[in-house]
Amino acid sequence: xxxxxxxxxxxxxxxxxxxxxxxxxxxxxxxxxxxxxxxxxxxxxxxxxxxxxxxxxxxxxxxxxxxxxxxxxxxxxxxxxxxxxxxxxxxxxxxxxxxxxxxxxxxxxxxxxxxxxxxxxxxxxxxxxxxxxxxxxxxxxxxxxxxxxxxxxxxxxxxxxxxxx
Amino acid sequence: xxxxxxxxxxxxxxxxxxxxxxxxxxxxxxxxxxxxxxxxxxxxxxxxxxxxxxxxxxxxxxxxxxxxxxxxxxxxxxxxxxxxxxxxxxxxxxxxxxxxxxxxxxxxxxxxxxxxxxxxxxxxxxxxxxxxxxxxxxxxxxxxxxxxxxxxxxxxxxxxxxxxxxxxxxxxxxxxxxxxxxxxxxxxxxxxxxxxxxxxxxxxxxxxxxxxxxxxxxxxxxxxxxxxxxxxxxxxxxxxxxxxxxxxxxxxxxxxxxxxxxxxxxxxxxxxxxxxxxxxxxxxxxxxxxxxxxxxxxxxxxxxxxxxxxxxxxxxxxxxxxxxxxxxxxxxxxxxxxxxxxxxxxxxxxxxxxxxxxxxxxxxxxxxxxxxxxxxxxxxxxxxxxxxxxxxxxxxxxxxxxxxxxxxxxxxxxxxxxxxxxxxxxxxxxxxxxxxxxxxxxxxxxxxxxxxxxxxxxxxxxxxxxxxxxxxxxxxxxxxxxxxxxxxxxxxxxxxxxxxxxxxxxxxxxxxxxxxxxxxxxxxxxxxxxxxxxxxxxxxxxxxxxxxxxxxxxxxxxxxxxxxxxxxxxxxxxxxxxxxxxxxxxxxxxxxxxxxxxxxxxxxxxxxxxxxxxxxxxxxxxxxxxxxxxxxxxxxxxxxxxxxxxxxxxxxxxxxxxxxxxxxxxxxxxxxxxxxxxxxxxxxxx
Numbered sequence: 001x002x003x004x005x006x007x008x009x010x011x012x013x014x015x016x017x018x019x020x021x022x023x024x025x026x027x028x029x030x031x032x033x034x035x036x037x038x039x040x041x042x043x044x045x046x047x048x049x050x051x052x053x054x055x056x057x058x059x060x061x062x063x064x065x066x067x068x069x070x071x072x073x074x075x076x077x078x079x080x081x082x083x084x085x086x087x088x089x090x091x092x093x094x095x096x097x098x099x100x101x102x103x104x105x106x107x108x109x110x111x112x113x114x115x116x117x118x119x120x121x122x123x124x125x126x127x128x129x130x131x132x133x134x135x136x137x138x139x140x141x142x143x144x145x146x147x148x149x150x151x152x153x154x155x156x157x158x159x160x161x162x163x164x165x
Numbered sequence: 166x167x168x169x170x171x172x173x174x175x176x177x178x179x180x181x182x183x184x185x186x187x188x189x190x191x192x193x194x195x196x197x198x199x200x201x202x203x204x205x206x207x208x209x210x211x212x213x214x215x216x217x218x219x220x221x222x223x224x225x226x227x228x229x230x231x232x233x234x235x236x237x238x239x240x241x242x243x244x245x246x247x248x249x250x251x252x253x254x255x256x257x258x259x260x261x262x263x264x265x266x267x268x269x270x271x272x273x274x275x276x277x278x279x280x281x282x283x284x285x286x287x288x289x290x291x292x293x294x295x296x297x298x299x300x301x302x303x304x305x306x307x308x309x310x311x312x313x314x315x316x317x318x319x320x321x322x323x324x325x326x327x328x329x330x331x332x333x334x335x336x337x338x339x340x341x342x343x344x345x346x347x348x349x350x351x352x353x354x355x356x357x358x359x360x361x362x363x364x365x366x367x368x369x370x371x372x373x374x375x376x377x378x379x380x381x382x383x384x385x386x387x388x389x390x391x392x393x394x395x396x397x398x399x400x401x402x403x404x405x406x407x408x409x410x411x412x413x414x415x416x417x418x419x420x421x422x423x424x425x426x427x428x429x430x431x432x433x434x435x436x437x438x439x440x441x442x443x444x445x446x447x448x449x450x451x452x453x454x455x456x457x458x459x460x461x462x463x464x465x466x467x468x469x470x471x472x473x474x475x476x477x478x479x480x481x482x483x484x485x486x487x488x489x490x491x492x493x494x495x496x497x498x499x500x501x502x503x504x505x506x507x508x509x510x511x512x513x514x515x516x517x518x519x520x521x522x523x524x525x526x527x528x529x530x531x532x533x534x535x536x537x538x539x540x541x542x543x544x545x546x547x548x549x550x551x552x553x554x555x556x557x558x559x560x561x562x563x564x565x566x567x568x569x570x571x572x573x574x575x576x577x578x579x580x581x582x583x584x585x586x587x588x589x590x591x592x593x594x595x596x597x598x599x600x601x602x603x604x605x606x607x608x609x610x611x612x613x614x615x616x617x618x619x620x621x622x623x624x625x626x627x628x629x630x631x632x633x634x635x636x637x638x639x640x641x642x643x644x645x646x647x648x649x650x651x652x653x654x655x656x657x658x659x660x661x662x663x664x665x666x667x668x669x670x671x672x673x674x675x676x677x678x679x680x681x682x683x684x685x686x687x688x689x690x691x692x693x694x695x696x697x698x699x700x701x702x703x704x705x706x707x708x709x710x711x712x713x714x715x716x717x718x719x720x721x722x723x724x725x726x727x728x729x730x731x732x733x734x735x736x737x738x739x740x741x742x743x744x745x746x747x748x749x750x751x752x753x754x755x756x757x758x759x760x761x762x763x764x765x766x767x768x769x770x771x772x773x774x775x776x777x778x779x780x781x782x783x784x785x786x787x788x789x790x791x792x793x794x795x796x797x798x799x800x801x802x803x804x805x806x807x808x809x810x811x812x813x814x815x816x817x818x819x820x821x822x823x824x825x826x827x828x829x830x831x832x833x834x835x836x837x838x839x840x841x842x843x844x845x846x847x848x849x850x851x
Contacts, residue, residue: 043558049416051560054409064781093555098563099545104553108545112538112567119530127518127526130444 035070038080042066042087042095051097167232170220171311174261177213178301180206181294188291200287207275207290210297211268218265221258221310225251230331234258234310240333240754242725247334250344253351254334256468256483257310263464264300266348266355271297274359274384282380288366296358299490307483333725333754342402350395350422354460356388357425360432361457364450368501371508375439378449382436383814385453389429390810396422397803408760408775410695410791412799415564417472420543421463427536428456431529434582438525441587446509447502448529454498459536461491471547517589524582531578535571542567569622573629576684579677580633583640602639606632626688630681637674637681644671665818672813679809682802689770689795697777699785709792711765711772712736713745718786726750728761731776731786735765747776747788770794 039053046062048055055063066087073083087095099105187203190196224235225248238251238258253259271293278286304310337343360381367377399422404412413419432452438445466472469484502509517523541548542559549557584598609631610624618624645659652659664671698706705714714734721728728748735742745763752758765772773791780787 040562043560049560050409050414051562054411054414054561061781093549093557094546096558097560098566099549099557099559104549105557107548108542108557108559108563111541112534112571115534115537115541116530119534123526123530127523130522131518 034074035067038070038074038083039067041084041097043097045091045095166220166223166227166229167311167313170217170224171305171309173213173217173220174301174304174309174311177210177217177264178298178305180210180213181297181301184210184294185291185298188287188294192287192291200283203287203290203294204275204279207294208272210294210301211272211275214261214264214268214301217304218252218261221261222249222252224311225249228331230329231314232310233312233314236314236331238331238334240331240725242754243331243334244725246341246344247339250338250347251334253347254338255310257304257308257312259347259351260300260303260308261310262347263351263355264297264304266351267297267300267358270355270359270384274362278380285363285366285370285372285377285380288370289362292362292365293358296362299486303483303486307486331754333752333757336726336750336752336757336759337406339725339752339759340402340406342398342405346395346398346402348395349391349398353388353390353392353395353422354425354464356384356391357429357453357456357460359384359388360453364453365498365501368450368505368508371505375443375446378436378439385429385433385436386810386814389426389433390807390814392422392426392429393810394803394807396426397800397806401800404796405762405764406759408762408777408789410693410773410775410789410793411690412796415539415542415561417543418463418467420539420564421466424463424536424540425456425459427532427539428452428459431532431536432456434525434532435529438522442522444522445525447506450502450509451498452529454494458491458494458498459540461487461494465491466543472543519585519590519595521582521585521587521590524578524585528575528578528582531571531575535568535575538567538571539564572684572687573622573625576626576629576633576680579680580629580636583674583677584636598636598639602632602635605635620691623688623691626684630685630688633681634678637678640674641671662818664812665815668815668817669813672809672811672815675809675812676806677809679802679805679807682798682805684802686795686797686799686802689793689798692794693791695789695791697787697789699780699783700788701785706788706790708772708790709770710737711742711792712739713774713788713790715786715788716744721748725754726752729776731774731788733763733774733788735772745772745774747774749776749778766797768797771796 036053040051042052044050044052044055044060044063045066046055046060048060052063052066069086070083073086078086093100096105099108101109184203184206187199187206191199191203221234224232225239226245228235228239228241230236234255234257235251238254239248243251251258253262274293275286275290278289282289360377363377363381363384396419399419400412403414403419432449435445435452436449439449465484465487469487471484542564545559546556549555580602581599586594606628610628613624613627618627641660641663644663645656648654648659648662649656652662654662664675694708696706696708698704700706700715702715702717705712707713712735714736715731716734717732719730719732721730728750730746730748733745733747735745743765745765747763748761750759750761760775760777763774765774771791771793773793775789775791777787777789779785
């Protein structure tokens with residue numbers, strides 16, 4: 001029995017160990033050039049709905065010229081903020097690949113956390129209600145709602161009868 | 166044939182209206198003839214939609230260029246394979262295709278239950294007819310695929326004309342997966358109509374119990390399976406055709422397909438609470454309602470032009486129809502719920518917070534949070550424009566940041582949930598069930614970290630994947646061990662036997678295992694890398710262990726397109742690996758162009774080569790190469806998920822009578838010898 005467990009554990013550990021081996025020969029993400037990196041923060045304005053540095057439409061002149069603009073700005077010594085401002089002025093806020101962390105856009109960033117908090121609160125509330133409910137609560141609740149357990153059972157039997165497979 | 170198709174659609178509309186109105190009358194009067202005739206009208210509606218769809222396909226195959234839709238989406242040299250796919254390549258045809266698939270489901274449901282569920286089916290029939298009326302209204306009066314091609318005449322009236330050839334199919338759609346991806350996805354979307362109709366029908370009929378869930382479980386799983394397959398096929402299509410090196414870009418249309426999948430997944434889990442404990446009845450009904458509404462919302466997003474997407478159909482005012490339909494459905498659902506909610510009271514209390522029930526609640530919470538987060542992110546550009554006047558884009562980086570932690574939490578629950586007992590889980594049971602898997606996960610992390618897996622989310626993902634895979638493996642191992650000890654069969658045969666005894670449970674585990682593989686593939690994304698280079702003939706480039714040599718390029722003339730083809734030799738450590746031929750295709754019919762990626766795929770990684778066109782400055786070919794680790798796990802995981810779904814759809818192996826030798830009571834003589842059948846029930850359990 002112990003031997004089997006050892007064999008099983010060894011097999012699983014070997015399998016587990018081989019997973020990172022599949023990945024490990026690759027080093028962490030290679031450094032890309034600065035323009036490519038900054039391009040990851042903007043959308044391509046050709047209408048493809050892709051991030052600028054990923055736009056690969058054959059012959060897409062928009063992404064080429066936008067990346068060239070980034071390159072030129074970097075050559076001038078412009079900061080990332082200045083490049084962002086220039087793009088926003090040129091294309092509007094739709095150029096952002098993700099909403100900025102300021103103003104109305106904060107709503108986009110905060111909403112998932114709000115959903116999680118509200119959902120968690122709701123789940124905990126439901127759990128606490130379910131836990132507090134005594135076993136006979138159903139009949140009481142049913143009585144309050146005008147449907148007695150007998151009616152519920154009759155309904156269930158009717159459903160079973162009417163939907164017999 | 167276009168007149169025939171139009172007429173069939175119009176007749177189908179009339180039949181659907183009769184099925185709807187007559188159905189309501191049948192519910193009120195309970196007149197058997199009326200019940201029967203409305204069911205027949207429902208079947209006739211479906212038959213007529215089949216005929217209309219066949220007519221449109223016939224128009225494509227007969228190159229009838231007097232029909233506007235055929236002109237816009239086909240041409241003479243288009244292969245028959247893609248003439249089939251041309252049906253759903255545009256707004257009008259895809260809406261007809263939607264009606265067609267819905268008709269297949271409706272026809273099957275009406276036929277399957279023609280002599281059963283006598284009281285419930287009229288309600289279900291009315292709901293189904295209502296949905297069909299909406300889509301047939303669009304097919305007939307808003308976006309007819311049978312419109313004749315017309316040009317403005319001299320007196321202002323439209324003159325009918327016929328063109329010699331059509332514009333051809335969108336090049337992006339001329340790929341084998343485009344023939345199977347949309348049917349799968351649409352089958353998922355339309356398939357959720359059946360559980361929706363049964364849920365609403367049961368609520369309207371005031372059925373208190375779980376009957377509708379029993380009746381629709383398989384329909385829901387079929388729809389979910391199609392939706393899953395459709396999403397994964399779409400991801401593979403994006404990967405193999407769009408040529409940006411990835412498979413999921415959080416495009417609004419992709420998100421639209423994910424939303425009902427998330428709520429559908431939540432439903433498939435929470436439904437067990439109702440079956441086992443009589444709990445979460447309200448929740449389940451609303452999950453089905455929401456799943457159906459999200460299917461319609463997704464269609465609205467794709468077709469209204471309200472959000473910009475590379476996959477979207479041309480924007481039109483059709484969106485208003487969808488908004489109206491969503492509003493009506495919501496109103497009907499709310500009315501039915503508030504009128505009959507007393508029949509949806511929970512029947513049990515929660516015994517412990519550490520229980521299967523709690524894990525389902527948290528599982529649903531996470532899935533729903535993910536769904537709402539994706540929905541609000543998708544619609545945020547619209548909201549921002551309403552509130553501030555500026556349209557703020559929400560792209561991949563946002564969705565990744567929000568959804569990766571949620572996905573990991575869900576992965577954790579995938580491992581935890583199935584091992585918790587119903588009602589209450591003891592500390593001993595927790596230790597017994599989670600000890601080894603947790604240890605294995607941590608050991609995997611400890612091995613991976615020094616080997617270079619340092620990216621936080623990838624490391625956590627790896628630990629969780631090993632943890633979940635271990636819990637599933639242990640579940641199979643324990644069950645199969647018991648069977649083997651009794652039957653003496655091999656371990657594999659025992660595992661198969663175990664699965665077949667409770668297909669739903671073990672099929673579910675197989676689905677979970679598939680999801681683990683998909684997560685492993687996604688974790689590999691953190692290690693993607695790419696290189697882009699202008700290349701001359703004879704020049705080479707290096708990425709990872711591979712060396713790519715541009716040997717030559719040529720032009721390939723095909724029936725429907727001309728391809729500029731790069732001939733690239735791939736070597737590894739100076740040993741030839743294979744030849745790759747990335748292409749750029751030009752389609753003369755519509756003057757459009759597209760890429761055809763070349764991929765050398767191994768279990769470990771994909772070498773993904775794109776011919777990105779010619780450099781505008783030097784006219785030299787530009788080659789973009791990506792090295793994407795573990796991508797194959799995603800596609801393999803997808804196959805495992807679909808396989809698991811199919812297993813879960815199989816009926817459980819029937820209870821078996823096991824013959825065993827029993828002691829004869831003294832003084833009683835057996836006529837059949839010494840063996841007496843002892844009915845031992847061998848059944849699975851949840």
